[in-house]
Amino acid sequence: MDNKLEQRSFYLLLVSVTVLFLWLLKPFFGAVFWACTIALLFYPLHRRLLARWGDRPNLVALVSLTACVFIGVVPVLFVVGSFFQEGVNLYQRLESGELDPDAWIDRIRQTFPMIQNVLEGLGVDITNLREQLAGGAITASRFIAQNAVQVGQGTARFLFHLSLMLYLAFFMLRDGPRLVEKLMQALPLDDERERLLFDKFAEVTRATVKGNLVVAAVQGTLGGLIFWALGITGAFLWGVVMTLLSLIPVVGAGLIWLPVAIYLLATGEWLDGLILIVYGAGVIGLVDNILRPILVGRDTKLPDYIVLLSTLGGFVLFGMNGFVIGPLVAAMFVTFWDIFVREFQ
Structure with a gap:
C-alpha cells in the first residue's frame, strides 16, 4: 500500500513539475520550436562535418549554425525589412488618395455586372462590401506601417529572441543525438x-x-x-x-x-x-x-x-x-x- 501510494505520489509530482516547466517555457515557444527545427534541417550537414572534424564538436556546431544564418536568417531579415518598407509606402499612398480602392471596386462592378448579381443572389450587399474592402485595405496597410514602427522600437526584444533561438540551435546541433537517446530512455x-x-x-x-x-x-x-x-x-x-x-x-x-x-x-x-x-x-x-x-x-x-x-x-x-x-x-x-x-x- 505504501509502495503504491509512494509511486502514485511520485508520478503526480513528476507530471506537475513537467507541466510547470513547460509553462515556464511558453513565452519562448517560438524560439525553442525553431531551434529544434533548425537542428533537424541542418543536421545532415552537421553530420558530414562531424565525419571530418569529429574531435571538435563545438567548432562543427558553430560552422553548421553559421551556414544556417547565411542561408536562412539573413535573407528572411532582408525580405521582412523590405516588406515593411513597401507597406509603409502603400499606406501613405492610400492615405493621400493616390490609390483609391473604391474606384477599383466600382470599375469591377461596372465591367462585370454578373459579379454583382451573383453576390446579391448570395445576400451580399455590394455597397457594404465595397466599404469593407476599402476599409480593409487601409487597415491592413496601416497595420503594416504601425508594426514597422513597433519592429523598430522592439528591436532589442526581437534580437533577444533571435539570439536565444540561435543559442539553443547550437546546443541542439551539438547535443541532439544525446538528447534523443535520453528522451528514448524516458519514454515508456x-x-x-x-x-x-x-x-x-x-x-x-x-x-x-x-x-x-x-x-x-x-x-x-x-x-x-x-x-x-x-x-x-x-x-x-x-x-x-x-x-x-x-x-x-x-x-x-x-x-x-x-x-x-x-x-x-x-x-x-x-x-x-x-x-x-x-x-x-x-x-x-x-x-x-x-x-x-x-x-x-x-x-x-x-x-x-x-x-x-x-x-x-x-x-x-x-x-x-x-x-x-x-x-x-x-x-x-x-x-x-x-x-x-x-x-x-
Whole structure:
C-alpha cells in the first residue's frame, strides 16, 4: 500500500513539475520550436562535418549554425525589412488618395455586372462590401506601417529572441543525438516504436519546412516578377504577400493574383489581365500542383487533403508556426494509428 501510494505520489509530482516547466517555457515557444527545427534541417550537414572534424564538436556546431544564418536568417531579415518598407509606402499612398480602392471596386462592378448579381443572389450587399474592402485595405496597410514602427522600437526584444533561438540551435546541433537517446530512455515505449516515431518526426519536419518554404518562395518570386513586368504597383510587397499565402496549399497565391487580374480586365487592360490569368493558373498554380506533392506529400506520406486541412488548422491554432506543426501533428496521428493497427489489430 505504501509502495503504491509512494509511486502514485511520485508520478503526480513528476507530471506537475513537467507541466510547470513547460509553462515556464511558453513565452519562448517560438524560439525553442525553431531551434529544434533548425537542428533537424541542418543536421545532415552537421553530420558530414562531424565525419571530418569529429574531435571538435563545438567548432562543427558553430560552422553548421553559421551556414544556417547565411542561408536562412539573413535573407528572411532582408525580405521582412523590405516588406515593411513597401507597406509603409502603400499606406501613405492610400492615405493621400493616390490609390483609391473604391474606384477599383466600382470599375469591377461596372465591367462585370454578373459579379454583382451573383453576390446579391448570395445576400451580399455590394455597397457594404465595397466599404469593407476599402476599409480593409487601409487597415491592413496601416497595420503594416504601425508594426514597422513597433519592429523598430522592439528591436532589442526581437534580437533577444533571435539570439536565444540561435543559442539553443547550437546546443541542439551539438547535443541532439544525446538528447534523443535520453528522451528514448524516458519514454515508456519499446526502442523500435520510439525510433519509428522520432524518425517520422524528423522526416515530416524537414519535408514540411523545406517543401513549403521552397514552394512559397518560388510562387512568391514568380508572382512578384509578373506583377513587376506588368507594371503593377508594389510588386515586391505583393510578391512577399503571395509568398506568405503560398504556405496555404491549393488556394494561397491565387488570393492575390486572381483579384488583380479581374481588376485589370475591368479597367480595360484585357491583354495584361489575360496574361496574368494564364500565367497565374499555368505557371504559379503549376508550381503548387507539381512541387508541393513532390516535396511535402511524398516525404510526409500524407494525402493532399490531409496536408491542406492540417496546415489550415495549424495556422488557426499556432499562427505562422502552424504550417509546420499542423502537418507534423497529422503525421504523428497517422503513425500512431498505423502502429496500433499493425501491432494490436
